[in-house]
Amino acid sequence: MPRTDTNAIGRWLSPERRAHLVQEYGIFLAFLLLVVVLSASNEFFLTGRNVSNVLLQTSINGILAIGMTFVILTRGIDLSVGSVVALAGIVSASFATTSPTAGVAGSPYPVFVALSLGVLVGAASGAIIGVIVARFAVPAFVATLGMLSAARGLTLIFGGGRPVPSLTPEFRWIGTGNVLGIPAPVIILSAVFLLSWWVLARTRFGRYVYAVGGNPHAAKTSGINVTRIKFIVYVISGALAGLGGMILTARTGSALPQAGIAYELDAIAAVVIGGTSLAGGVGRVTGTLIGALIIGVMNNGLDLMGIESYYQQVIKGALIVGAVMLDRNRGRTA
């Protein structure tokens, strides 16, 4: 009887399943296509140095986007990550600078102190957002818009509006070092990716994240602590933004108060291109990584082709919207 059910018409061709397939492989194919086209049109593209460069460029956005994926999966959004990047950067740099005037008294501290503080600052701002969103039911857009402004302000207050230069070589290693030729940021991104993939796909917490985003009412009725899960995803996003902020600072060599402006938009773009639904409950961190890589590869490719950065922004905008349109339409046609 259910075989001929109108709801079950062509199970293997159902919109959900097709959306799932497109989500799973479509974005990967698009990425491969982009790589093939770019390597065919420019002999420099596939050289080891350039590939390493692209990965390096992608790593910070990739880390932020992975945190963003957790948040978006629960139907939320985190607009604060760009400002948190700057705040974590300036706080950690103040503990890792050799400059007698720029840092806090006693700087430089051992590198793990600076690094832990950066992550903690990010996690703390995430925790504040988490309480506001999960406990006081303020829309995530509003709560994180507030933090976007507040964290930027705190950055300026903390650093007095000045950059923090002269960082210790140990601190700078996370941005400029390498292991067997692989840049440290790329290694960090890989670790973050693998851990997040494992958490989302293999752990109970991951299942709760999908359940809360898929249907918060059903999740609550099933005894899941929806408030806690929502709180945790903002802490994760904040902590990863802190990590990203320190990598950026280490690469730049000094913490700039205006660092990370509009980074949240690239992170959201990577998540969306990667097929995660802004409506929550559907998406993967693998897609997000590829989304971030697509943005990185495209920026790099357009650079190599000698296209001005003004045009690059237009092309990136079209790509974001185009990717979602493709996803929507393929998923919908009856």
Place this chain on the structure above:
Amino acid sequence: MQPLLKVEGLKKSFGGVAALRDGRFELRAGSVHALCGGNGAGKSTFLSILMGIHQRDAGTIWRNGREVTFARPADALASGIAIIEQELSPVPHMSVAENIYLGREPASRFGGIDFRAMTKAAQDLLDDLDFNIDANQTMMTLSVAQMQLVEITKALSHEAEVIFMDEPTSAIGEREVQHLFAAIDQLKARGKGIVYVSHRLAEIFQIADTYTVFRDGGYVGSGAIADINRHDMIRMIIGREMSEEYIKTNIPTVTTGLEVSALASAGKIEDISFSARKGEIFGIYGLVGSGRSEIFNCLFGLDAASGGTVRVDGVQVEIAKPADAIGHGLALVTEDRKQTGLNLFDSVRGNICMASLPELSPRFVMSRGREASASAQMMERFQIKAARDTMPVSELSGGNQQKVVLGKWFLRQPKVLLLDEPTRGVDVGAKREIYRIICEFASAGGTVVMISSEIEEVLGMADRIMVMRDGRSAGIHKREEIDAQKLVHLAD
């Protein structure tokens, strides 16, 4: 006289699977025609073709004797066919008049909207139908039943002659159903043809003049309601003999399973006391808004109770959140499985395991093997029909979805099962299986509390029935002592 609508040999496949093999149908003016069939019988496909949402693969549609083709919903509407959908979707912040004339507002001289003319036209239509609704009222202040009446008015404002009603009574109370039926009688008197789609046979026998039955995408039979009885109708719908609709196998014991005393929730329910015994199916009957579901919300920790005590197996328990209720052995099957029961983005397996994750995977990492075997066990026990348990639960029929919700809770081996409209939107065949599952649970010593707005269901299944009215209990009665009239009277 020409039939208003005639359909022959309608066919439609989706992705190579036939959803409709042979749709046949004939609707006469001034009549109510019931379209019957289980889930998956092809009714929805049939309706969506006539509404111009899907295109037919083969077959012919005649409207007043003329062959027609509907390329889009606007074509169907222009030809005088309107539908009152199961899930109404009005614009909540607009007035009744604005909703009725949405998209075709009368223009004023300067290109704006002539609100006065619009409101007057809407009010005239409403008054003409005796609907007692103010055209200036905001849509969101209306009850679901009133919104349906507005939809009917809207259909008439389009001069529709054929009006489809898809499960119109699924979200309204008994008294409101009678108001709806009065409206349908009016439409009949004006020579309109109404196509009435419902799983509730009692309604079909009350309101319909003629019927057509579909099964497995094909036409099975049609005729006058006067010439068929309930038993034969059920046989046509499910395609086999069905001895009895309600088979009760449970016998209540003397041990109390769940005891509720003086439960209250500010502004919702007051002084609710009852005790359900092990092995008993305790029914709660009441109209929409009488406080039925609120009792469960309090018991399950979804709403805060402002007073009262709850005992499970004689031990007083404190329930502040659903996890507490679950910990004390309660399980809640909510009224609306799509809104509050299932994660439609997730698989069958994911949904079955949703309430048992800490038990299935005591450590942080998921145990896939245990999840798979738990899900296989529930699929087998409840005969959930799905190709694989990793397919999205949204692709299952209503009956199978409901069994997934039951599976989710049975996996926890609950002591007390709270069921809120457990067979809503489920076809006759699946209903029986759900009744069987409930009875088996009770027979094995479980306690069942079941809310139902279907009188026959509550009379057929419950051992005792509490009637709710205005947030209070209007008495508890043994099933032998009460009948349908008395129930309706007490609840009203």
